[in-house]
Amino acid sequence: MNHPVIVLGVIGADCHAVGNRILDMYFSSRSYHVVNLGVMVSQDEFIDAAIETGAQAILVSSLYGHGEIDCAGLRDRCIERGLDDIILYVGGNLVIGKQRFEEVAAKFRTMGFDRVFGPDADLAVVDRLLRQDIKRRQPCS
Amino acid sequence: MTVEHHRLELETFLASRQAVLETWPTGADVDLEEGIRYHRSIPPHKSFAPVMRAADARGVTLLQPRAGVALVDEHIRLLQQLEQECDLLPTTVDAYTRQNRYDQAAQGVEKSRRAGHSLLNGFPAVNHGPAACRQVVDSVSKPVQIRHGTPDARLLAEVALAAGFTAFEGGGISYNLPYAKKVPLERSIRHWQYVDRLVGLYQEEGVTINREPFGPLSGTLVPPCISHAVAIVEGLLALEQGVRSITLGYGQAGNLVQDVAAIHTLRELGHRYFRDAGFDDYELTTVLHQWMGGFPGNESKAAAVIAWGGMAAALARATKVITKTPHEAAGIPTTASNLQGIQITAQIVNMMADQTMPAAPVRDLEEQMIRREVDTIMKAFFALADGDLATGAIRAVEAGVIDVPFAPSAFNAGKLLPCRDDEGAVRILDRGQVPMDEDVFRFHQDRIAARARTERRDPGFQMVIDDVYAISKGRLVGRPTA
Numbered sequence: 173m174n175h176p177v178i179v180l181g182v183i184g185a186d187c188h189a190v191g192n193r194i195l196d197m198y199f200s201s202r203s204y205h206v207v208n209l210g211v212m213v214s215q216d217e218f219i220d221a222a223i224e225t226g227a228q229a230i231l232v233s234s235l236y237g238h239g240e241i242d243c244a245g246l247r248d249r250c251i252e253r254g255l256d257d258i259i260l261y262v263g264g265n266l267v268i269g270k271q272r273f274e275e276v277a278a279k280f281r282t283m284g285f286d287r288v289f290g291p292d293a294d295l296a297v298v299d300r301l302l303r304q305d306i307k308r309r310q311p312c313s
Numbered sequence: 314m315t316v317e318h319h320r321l322e323l324e325t326f327l328a329s330r331q332a333v334l335e336t337w338p339t340g341a342d343v344d345l346e347e348g349i350r351y352h353r354s355i356p357p358h359k360s361f362a363p364v365m366r367a368a369d370a371r372g373v374t375l376l377q378p379r380a381g382v383a384l385v386d387e388h389i390r391l392l393q394q395l396e397q398e399c400d401l402l403p404t405t406v407d408a409y410t411r412q413n414r415y416d417q418a419a420q421g422v423e424k425s426r427r428a429g430h431s432l433l434n435g436f437p438a439v440n441h442g443p444a445a446c447r448q449v450v451d452s453v454s455k456p457v458q459i460r461h462g463t464p465d466a467r468l469l470a471e472v473a474l475a476a477g478f479t480a481f482e483g484g485g486i487s488y489n490l491p492y493a494k495k496v497p498l499e500r501s502i503r504h505w506q507y508v509d510r511l512v513g514l515y516q517e518e519g520v521t522i523n524r525e526p527f528g529p530l531s532g533t534l535v536p537p538c539i540s541h542a543v544a545i546v547e548g549l550l551a552l553e554q555g556v557r558s559i560t561l562g563y564g565q566a567g568n569l570v571q572d573v574a575a576i577h578t579l580r581e582l583g584h585r586y587f588r589d590a591g592f593d594d595y596e597l598t599t600v601l602h603q604w605m606g607g608f609p610g611n612e613s614k615a616a617a618v619i620a621w622g623g624m625a626a627a628l629a630r631a632t633k634v635i636t637k638t639p640h641e642a643a644g645i646p647t648t649a650s651n652l653q654g655i656q657i658t659a660q661i662v663n664m665m666a667d668q669t670m671p672a673a674p675v676r677d678l679e680e681q682m683i684r685r686e687v688d689t690i691m692k693a694f695f696a697l698a699d700g701d702l703a704t705g706a707i708r709a710v711e712a713g714v715i716d717v718p719f720a721p722s723a724f725n726a727g728k729l730l731p732c733r734d735d736e737g738a739v740r741i742l743d744r745g746q747v748p749m750d751e752d753v754f755r756f757h758q759d760r761i762a763a764r765a766r767t768e769r770r771d772p773g774f775q776m777v778i779d780d781v782y783a784i785s786k787g788r789l790v791g792r793p794t795a
Contacts, residue, residue: 185414187408187492187493187494188721189491189719189720190533190719190781197774210721211494211721212721237644237645238407238408238409238421238433238434240432241417241421241432267644268431268433268644269643269644269645270640270643270647270650292785
C-alpha cells in the first residue's frame with residue numbers, strides 16, 4: 173500500500189483548526205491520501221468518511237478537554253458499522269486538567285484506541301508507527 | 314435572512330425573543346424586568362463598566378483570568394479563590410454550550426457529578442439557568458464577565474444578563490470565523506445584533522453592560538490590522554444597537570514594539586471611527602490577551618511567556634490583561650495554576666506601572682503602518698457596505714477584505730498568510746484579497762526578505778509552520794533547525 177488512506181478530524185464541538193491544518197499538510201507530504209474533515213466532526217462523520225474512502229486509519233484530534241466524552245464508544249460504533257479492523261489513533265489535550273500522560277493514554281487505549289499521543293507528538297514518529305500498524309493489519313502480507 | 318444595520322425595532326426584537334427563550338427550558342426563567350432591578354442594586358465595584366472606567370482614568374492595567382467548570386458550587390469556589398488575586402472575574406462557558414448543544418452540556422454536567430470533578434471545559438450557564446447564575450454573581454465581590462465563543466449567543470445572553478453578569482464577550486465576526494465551521498455571516502451578525510440590542514435595552518433602563526469584541530481571533534499570527542478592523546466593525550455594530558461600554562481587544566503577537574503600537578492604535582482608531590460615525594456617548598477601553606498560541610510544556614518557560622504578555626499590556630497601558638497559566642500547554646488549568654498565572658502577571662504589571670515606553674521612531678513606524686493598513690481595510694469595508702454596515706461586514710468577509718489566518722470557518726477566505734520578520738513582528742507574506750497600499754505591502758515583504766536572508770531560505774509555508782510552533786519550542790521566531 174503506497175498511499176494509505178487516512179481520515180483526519182477534530183472531534184466533537186472543538187474548533188481548534190491550526191494543528192489539523194498542519195497534520196493534513198504533513199501526512200499529505202508523506203504520500204498518504206488524507207481525507208481531512210476539519211474541525212467539529214461527529215463520530216458518525218468519521219465513520220462515514222472511513223467507509224466511503226476505504227480508509228485504513230482514523231486519526232482523531234481533540235484539544236479542548238472534552239475528548240473523554242466525545243471519544244467514548246467510537247470503537248464500538250466502528251465495529252457496528254463494519255469497520256472491525258480500522259486503526260484508531262487519538263492525540264491532543266484529551267482530558268480536563270494536567271493529568272499524567274501514561275494514565276490518559278491507558279484510559280484511551282481501554283476505550284479502543286490503538287495509539288494515544290500528547291499535544292507535542294513528533295509527527296515523524298506517528299508516521300513510522302502508522303505505517304507499521306497498517307502493514308501489520310494487511311491481510312496476507 | 315436579510316440583515317440591516319439599523320437598530321432592531323422593539324417589535325422585531327420581541328417577536329424573535331419568545332422563540333429564543335423557548336430553545337431550552339431555563340429560558341422560561343428569564344425575567345428581564347427583575348434582572349434590570351437586580352442590576353440597579355449592584356454596587357459600582359462589582360460592575361464591569363465603572364471598574365473599567367476607573368482603571369482607564371488612573372491609567373492602570375487590571376488582571377482577569379479565564380475560568381469555568383461544570384458544577385455551580387465548584388465554579389463558585391473557583392471564582393472565590395481567583396478573586397483573592399485578580400481584579401476582574403470571568404465565567405468561561407463550555408464548548409458544548411458555545412455550539413448550542415445544551416443536551417450534551419447536560420450530559421457533561423451529569424458525568425461531572427458522577428466523576429466528582431469537571432469533565433466540561435467551562436461553565437454551562439444556559440443549563441444551570443438564571444437562578445444558579447445569580448448565585449455565582451452573588452457569591453463574589455468583583456465584576457464577572459461571560460467569556461465564551463458562541464456564534465448564536467442569544468439565549469446565553471438572556472440568561473447571563475438577567476442573572477446579573479455585567480459584561481459579555483463576543484461579536485458576529487469574532488465569534489464566528491474562529492469558532493464555527495459553517496455558520497453563515499448573515500446569521501451570526503443577525504444573532505449578535507440581538508445580543509447587542511438586548512444590552513441596549515438594559516442601557517435604556519440605566520444599566521450599563523460592558524461588551525468586548527473578541528480580539529485575538531484565531532490566536533495564530535493574526536496581523537494587528539485584521540484584528541483591529543474586526544474590533545472596529547463590531548464596535549460600530551454594537552453602538553448602533555445601543556451598547557455604550559466597549560472594550561476593544563488584541564492578542565499579544567510577541568514583538569514588544571509591535572504589541573505596544575497595536576494597543577495604542579486600537580484605542581486611537583476605535584475612537585476615530587466611532588466618532589466619525591456620529592457616536593460620542595460611549596466609553597472605550599482596551600484589553601490585551603497574553604499569547605494565545607501554543608505554549609511551552611515546561612511550566613517555568615510558560616511563566617516567562619506569561620510575564621512577557623504582562624509586560625506588553627502594562628507598557629501599552631491596556632485597561633486589562635487576560636492572563637494565561639503555566640498549565641496552558643496541557644489544557645484546562647487547576648485553580649492553583651490559574652492563580653500562578655495571575656501572580657506572575659501581577660508582579661510584572663506592578664513593576665512596569667511606573668515605567669513608560671519612550672517614544673521612538675521604530676514605534677512611530679509600527680503605529681503608522683497599522684493606521685494605514687486599518688484605514689485601507691476600513692475604506693474597502695465602507696465601500697462594500699454602501700451605507701449599511703451589517704451588510705458591509707458580511708461582504709467584507711465574503712470578499713476576503715477581512716481574512717483571519719487559520720480560522721476554521723468555511724466562510725473565511727483563508728488566503729492571507731502571515732509570518733514573522735527577523736525581530737518577530739507579525740508581517741504579511743501573502744495578502745490574499747486584503748487591500749493594502751503597495752508601499753505598505755512592500756514594507757512587509759522587505760521585512761520578511763530580511764529574515765529569509767538571515768535564515769538562508771526562501772519565505773514560504775514552512776516558515777509559517779515554524780512560527781506557529783516557535784514559542785512552544787522556546788523562541789519567538791521559527792528559525793530552521795540544523
